[in-house]
Amino acid sequence: MPLPSAVLKNVYDSLRYSPSQSGPRPSMGISTHPLVNALGWVVGLVVACGIIIINSETHSDLAPTLLYITLLLMAANLFSINLVITVALMCMCLLTAMFLYNGGYHRWESTTGFFRCLTALSAIAFLALRSKQASDSLRHNEAYLTGAQRLSQTGSVGFRGDRQALSWSEESARIFEYPPSKTPTVSMMLERTHPEDLELARGVFQQAAAGEPQIEVKLRLLMPDGRIKHIHMIASPLLVQHGRFQYLGALMDITASKQAEEALFRAQSQLAHVTRLTSLGEMAASIAHEVNQPLTAITSSGEACRRWLKRPEPDLGEALDCLDRIVANGCRASEVISGIRALSRKCDPLRQPERLDDIVRETLNLVQQQLAHHRVRAKVDLAATDSQVSADRVQLQQVIINLIINACHAMDGVKVHERTLHIRTWTENDEALLEVTDHGTGIAPEVLPSLFNAFFTTKENGLGMGLSICRSIIDFHDGRIWATSEAGQGTSFRFALPQLTGTALSGSGQ
Amino acid sequence: MTSLQSSSPVIDSAPIVYIVDDDAPLRQSLGSLLRSVGLQVHLFGSVAQFMNHPRPDQPSCLVLDVRLQGTSGLDCQRELAAANVQLPIVFMTGHGDIAMTVRAMKAGAVDFLAKPFREQDLLDAVTAAHQQDRLRRESERGHQQVLGRYATLTPREQQVMALAVSGLMNKQIAGELGLSEITVKIHRGQAMRKMCARSFADLLRMAQVLE
DSSP states (O other): OOOOHHHHHHHHHHHSOOTTOOSOOOSSOSOSOHHHHHHHHHHHHHHHHHHHHHHHHOOOSHHHHHHHHHHHHHHHHHSOHHHHHHHHHHHHHHHHHHHHHTTGGGSHHHHHHHHHHHHHHHHHHHHHHHHHHHHHHHHHHHHHHHHHHHHHTEEEEEEETTSOSOEEOHHHHHHHTOOTTSOOOHHHHHHHBOGGGHHHHHHHHHHHHHTOSOEEEEEEEEOTTSOEEEEEEEEEEEEEETTEEEEEEEEEEOHHHHHHHHHHHHHHHHHHHHHHHHHHHHHHHHHHHHHHHHHHHHHHHHHHHHHHHHSSSOOHHHHHHHHHHHHHHHHHHHHHHHHHHHHHTSSOOOOEEEEHHHHHHHHHHHTHHHHHHTTOEEEEEEOOTTOEEEEOHHHHHHHHHHHHHHHHHHTTTSOGGGOEEEEEEEEETTEEEEEEEOOSSOOOTTTGGGTTSTTOOOSTTOOSOHHHHHHHHHHHTTOEEEEEEETTTEEEEEEEEEBOOHHHHHHHHO | OOOOOOOSOOOTTSOEEEEEOSOHHHHHHHHHHHHHTTOEEEEESSHHHHHHSOOOSSSEEEEEESSOSSSOHHHHHHHHHHTTOOOOEEEEESSOOHHHHHHHHHTTOSEEEESSOOHHHHHHHHHHHHHHHHHHHHHHHHHHHHHHHHHTSOHHHHHHHHHHHTTOOHHHHHHHHTOOHHHHHHHHHHHHHHTTOSSHHHHHHHHHHHO
């Protein structure tokens, strides 16, 4: 029965179960496609007619058996297993009925011929049913696998180091947003990869060529409409083919979790900012109240004093009382101020001999997340190895974090591959120095002197406290902090702390 | 009781200012300032002290801090209103917000001063408060007077007065009460005299006060 291969493929495709086809399949149809359905029935009718014609014309059982077998195999390919069983039984009954009707049992050869044909038909029916069952369970498993991949947004991908023989699952094709029927190639994958992550993607194939036991990569995809997807792939070699490693990889679409992570990070930093502003506002309000009370007393006493003295008979006693009150309340106001200062000194810094390099290293661990968020690469060059400074570890870390975060903010406007942060330490003239250099747009020379003043800020919603606090901390450590900047080249912040000499070391150790 | 009786030459009939603030130096300064312009001043550290203090019947006002230990200034205002004490209040506060100000002003405060304020602002507010209290007292006194006079009228005179001010003529009143027109005229004249009304319009005004 010659059928155009395209039609066969069509029939096959339409038979494959896919979870997106939610409608129930017609019980007596081959597929949902009416043309294919009709064609199947036409072929069935032709075969049935052939059987009837041959049966009426010839008495040989061989020819109809062949047609029965054809019918059976077609049914096995097209229909459900129950229908195939029915067709097989029907064929056998027909064969037997024709044998009896034709009176073949009168002759010995035709009887043996009938049994031969019946045996062949049952054997083939048995085999057809078995293969039907096997292919059904295979299809079932495939549907499960596809469904699981869709649910977990994880596709599978097979690849080799030589960039040949790439294959992927339907879900992988969906992640890359290619039609599932399209044969995947490496260039198709690279086409959808974010330009900044191309190196990472190429690295995967290099690692595969080297036969790495496990390959793990997180990269971004850039869809033609500008959407960005985050994917995470883990692959390990499955088998060795022609001396090359064939890798099987799990490809996860982690866009949603990545976006949630970023939203959380944004929310956290906003919250931190609001908290800072709120506590500052509350502090200002309570300070204002504490200071306003004595100020009100002073001004009203002053006015009262003037009025007592301006009377026709000046009341000196009352005027003197007023003056006493003015003095007392002046003292009270200054006490409030010193109280606030004492409050701010409540947590006395603890200075101990510390290695500057250790503090810098520890700080870098704390700002990894910030660096990653701003996509900044840090170049670290620590050369103040043996020098020790007398420092409050936490306070110095606060200064370094502040400088690094400022540098990150300064580079927000430049291209990602230019966002390099240079952190270095060295010793010079009994001083340990640290430098944080960014490659941002730089700071205008007229702004440079006011950089460390309180409430001076260039940021839209900055407090202008960061660098001012940095300076007071460095001052407290008997050090210096300064900045140099070249327009368009970036800015360097440096601080220098006095190095501890041997005697000072032993002195502070006691 | 931190009531500070004035040692300076202040006339007893001078308007009184009650100052309630829990900050002693501040209330003393304010007290001195107000005494220097010839006012009687009483100082209190808390609302409870002020509430227990007898208040003489003469023009007075209250200078009240909003934030006090114990009963707050706004609560004090509410308590006074509940006790039907009509005392003008000038509020002052270290850091007031709009909501607080609106609440105080809606409840009838004369003024709301933010510390530190200019002395003239306080003096002006206190003057305005005294003026308000004086006017209220006068109108109240007039009211009492009219009520007293009305009580001296006989029931018949009260009846005639009520009908007269409602716009009826003597003849109609006579018909209404079953009296002769002459008798009505006599009752009406008697009512005018007892109420000290110089004209019918005067009587009409008093009738409105009585309502």
